[in-house]
Amino acid sequence: MSTNVFSPKHPSDPSGAALLRAVRAIEMDASVTEEVEACPDAVGEILLDEAARLNSIGKTQEAVVVLDALIHHAPLVDDRQYAAIQKLDHLRGEDGQVSAEAERVVAQLLQPSILQEGPAHLLGEALEEFGDLESALTCFNVASRKYLSGPAEDLEDAHLMLAFELAGRTRVRKQLGYAPDDFDIALNEISGPDRSLTRGMRGSGEGLDGSVFDDRDFDGVEPPLHNPGTGKALRVVCRREEFETAREQGVVKDTGADPGSDGGADAYFRYVERGLREQARLNPEVVWYLVRFSVEEIEDYAHRSGGDPGDDELQAEWGEVVPPDDHRASVWPPERNDPCWCGSKRKYKKCCGSAANR
Numbered sequence: 001m002s003t004n005v006f007s008p009k010h011p012s013d014p015s016g017a018a019l020l021r022a023v024r025a026i027e028m029d030a031s032v033t034e035e036v037e038a039c040p041d042a043v044g045e046i047l048l049d050e051a052a053r054l055n056s057i058g059k060t061q062e063a064v065v066v067l068d069a070l071i072h073h074a075p076l077v078d079d080r081q082y083a084a085i086q087k088l089d090h091l092r093g094e095d096g097q098v099s100a101e102a103e104r105v106v107a108q109l110l111q112p113s114i115l116q117e118g119p120a121h122l123l124g125e126a127l128e129e130f131g132d133l134e135s136a137l138t139c140f141n142v143a144s145r146k147y148l149s150g151p152a153e154d155l156e157d158a159h160l161m162l163a164f165e166l167a168g169r170t171r172v173r174k175q176l177g178y179a180p181d182d183f184d185i186a187l188n189e190i191s192g193p194d195r196s197l198t199r200g201m202r203g204s205g206e207g208l209d210g211s212v213f214d215d216r217d218f219d220g221v222e223p224p225l226h227n228p229g230t231g232k233a234l235r236v237v238c239r240r241e242e243f244e245t246a247r248e249q250g251v252v253k254d255t256g257a258d259p260g261s262d263g264g265a266d267a268y269f270r271y272v273e274r275g276l277r278e279q280a281r282l283n284p285e286v287v288w289y290l291v292r293f294s295v296e297e298i299e300d301y302a303h304r305s306g307g308d309p310g311d312d313e314l315q316a317e318w319g320e321v322v323p324p325d326d327h328r329a330s331v332w333p334p335e336r337n338d339p340c341w342c343g344s345k346r347k348y349k350k351c352c353g354s355a356a357n358r
């Protein structure tokens with residue numbers, strides 16, 4: 001077992017020095033190297049993000065080099081596992097055939113007491129897609145451990161709605177033809193048998209009817225939403241195509257980028273997604289609407305109302321007049337297989353909704 005690099009007991013350099021050495025040997029964007037030097041404790045997370053970014057722009061070889069460095073040297077077991085699971089995407093041929101290396105990695109991850117809960121969720125989704133349902137179920141069971149440890153009736157609906165790993169478990173159990181257990185039944189009850197097959201929480205196109213909250217307290221100093229059961233909230237974001245312009249003109253001020261790094265649109269949208277998930281955890285009753293603006297629209301509105309186009313309150317005010325069925329608005333989170341809300345043209349589950357975005 002000691003040879004299993006994914007084991008929590010695998011000896012790794014906890015200072016991260018070995019990983020930093022490996023990173024320095026890789027040719028990488030100066031902004032990433034600077035970010036790593038500035039926040040050495042977050043080196044694993046920074047490099048996982050960078051690998052995902054490289055992959056999304058077609059630099060798959062470079063992505064694999066970063067992932068290999070993580071697999072062998074990341075101090076945190078979760079990061080080693082996340083990296084290996086991200087790499088699985090590269091180990092699949094055009095025909096979807098799973099390579100021998102991928103099989104070996106999955107077998108190592110699936111050894112008893114190896115897989116951590118977060119990576120288990122991600123691996124479950126990957127294996128479900130490969131069609132390896134039995135192994136996917138093993139993963140979802142690990143990922144859902146915190147829910148499965150008590151009786152199903154103790155789980156509140158609001159928590160069930162956000163238990164995406166538990167929904168994955170139910171989905172796979174159904175595909176395997178298992179009779180519904182208490183957890184499957186509880187999930188089906190809150191969302192209907194079809195809904196549980198997708199993601200949990202879903203607004204069904206209710207109108208905003210004026211009861212909109214803005215996101216001025218978005219940074220979580222204080223939960224801004226106090227309307228359990230009927231809450232609707234609004235998050236105004238920039239259109240992807242205009243992110244650079246919006247940042248340059250100060251229309252988007254909080255890009256989620258670490259100081260000194262050159263965060264682009266992907267980093268911004270992943271940051272928005274993480275904020276929404278955090279808000280959804282704090283206030284699970286609230287249905288979130290995303291409204292996307294163009295720089296021109298916001299600047300026009302600011303001009304008319306005499307405010308600052310970069311002001312959060314002004315943007316929220318603008319968003320409130322956008323009808324929920326407008327093409328600029330959508331309910332968050334989208335369905336797993338729907339296009340991502342960020343406009344990347346990738347599936348939500350492969351983009352901002354990926355379990356790797358945490």
Ligand SMILES: [Zn+2]
Nearest residue numbers: 340342351352
């Ligand atoms: Zn996205």
